Amino acid sequence: MIKRILIANRGEIALRIIRACRELGVEAVAVYSEADAESLHVKLADKAVCIGPPNPKESYLYVPNIISAAEITGCDAVHPGYGFLSENADFADICKKHQLTFIGPEPKIITLMGDKSEARAAMTAAGVPIVPGTAPLESVGQALLEANKIGYPLIIKASGGGGGKGMRIVRNDSDLRSSFEIAKNEARMAFNNDEVYMEKYIEHARHIEFQIIADNYGNAVHLGERDCSIQRRHQKLVEESPSVFLTDELRRKMGDIAVKVVKSVKYTNAGTIEFIMDEHKNFYFMEMNSRIQVEHPVTEMVTSIDLLKEQIMVAGGAKLSIKQSDIRFYGYAIECRICAEDPANHFMPQVGTISNYIPCGGPFVRVDTHVYSGYSIPPHYDSMIAKIIAWGETRKEAIARMRRALAEVRFEGLTVNIAFFEKLLKNEKFLKGDITTNFIAGMGV
């Protein structure tokens, strides 16, 4: 069993991991950059080690200081959280070489899932439907030939990418001619790898993902889906579970596929399989995230399963504490990502001090945040400052609770994106559950 975990992350996820450690009786060691000395994860951990200057490249991404911090504090495991080094196979491998249990899948699985074209090939081999697409493309000539075989619209994607970078939608030959080199350049700049491929572009798509967890003994379960269609520039803003779009039969089918994928690649620990679904409910594999996700709390709220604790126990060599037949889904949960961004000004990131923080509360509301009154938002990191999650017996009740919670919470001294959620949660189409990944663009915000 794991005794002491080094948390290679910051912000709310570092706190979330500390909380799981506390409940399991495991010690938590935080690391922090000079910009985060006053951060809540530093205050609440059993120990904290400063690992570098504010620039993440010299601190949260600087592997030697993180490994060394684990060594000088006698840790036996590392939890990478999300972002930073969470999907870095080399880091997972170095942890292993230094006798540190990496709380996540094996390095070779991270490599496989990180390379989108290899992941697609693995999914095809496992019999999972994938969006019709191409192998990596050498030239615009080859791209044009392939495009006419599959049919427009298509999306150009970077093999080594994510977060919307290097992506271009093309609707005809002339679009493709003008966008191909631009996409390659973007991919080179963002990921140091200019390999691109194309996929059929699904119009009116929904983003549906399945949470899975597997142990080291071949046991795997899925914990249902999350609908993350509400996105802005490929960044999720609202997540809910269950999705109103899925029938019980479809949920069972997709869940079975998710578990089959996990078993076929011998995946271990927590992960998410992302699907894209068209308006006729055809679904295709998009990618697999080999880490805990920002939106994991909505799954925890509808299943009452603590994903972080399961992650730690499974990494420590325990068998999964749950069987698929034990998992019950109850009610609806919705999450809003509160970011220090000004929705009235193109979501411009805001920095400054929260002079007064008044949390929301009351029944069935959860807040995961690392901020407090007097906390200054460092300009070096992500703008997300809190996640508010509301649960209800029905979707309508969950949304009503979320609106109530958003009206209560205060982050004084700083502009945050709450006004955007207030507008969204009143939108007729949203209330009907009629949402797609283009929803926000169509809202005119």
Added chain:
Amino acid sequence: MNVNTIKSFIKFIKQSRYNEFSMKDGDVSLKIKFRPRDEESETIQGIDNLAAAKDQRAAESARDKKDGEFCKIITAPIVGRFYSTMTSDKLAPIKKGDAVKKSQTVCMIEAMNIEHEISSPYSGVMEEMLADEGAPVMFGQPLFKIRINN
């Protein structure tokens, strides 16, 4: 002498009560040296003072002016374990009152089983060693106070 023979020597010394061993066999000479490890510092208690170190650094950095002299603090540029010597005996520990030149190696920080030489960014006189031998140090932690002569 092959690698396996060396490995068995290392194992033997580790299990013995000795920290150092040297031998000569014809043209081959072998020296094995371990740092004495304080078992207590292997535990989480070993870094109790780490959070406090930042405040100490701020206080120490305040120039303590005296007769045209002031002090500068050499801080840890990496995370690891602090030693005033090297296992190779290349570095003699510097003591209070020793002159220190800019770029001179003043101590060692062991990280990921590698010894990293830490050099002084200043010329002056060593006033105080602020870290304990073999103690874990974090980024930015004060290691030495150097009195700068104007």
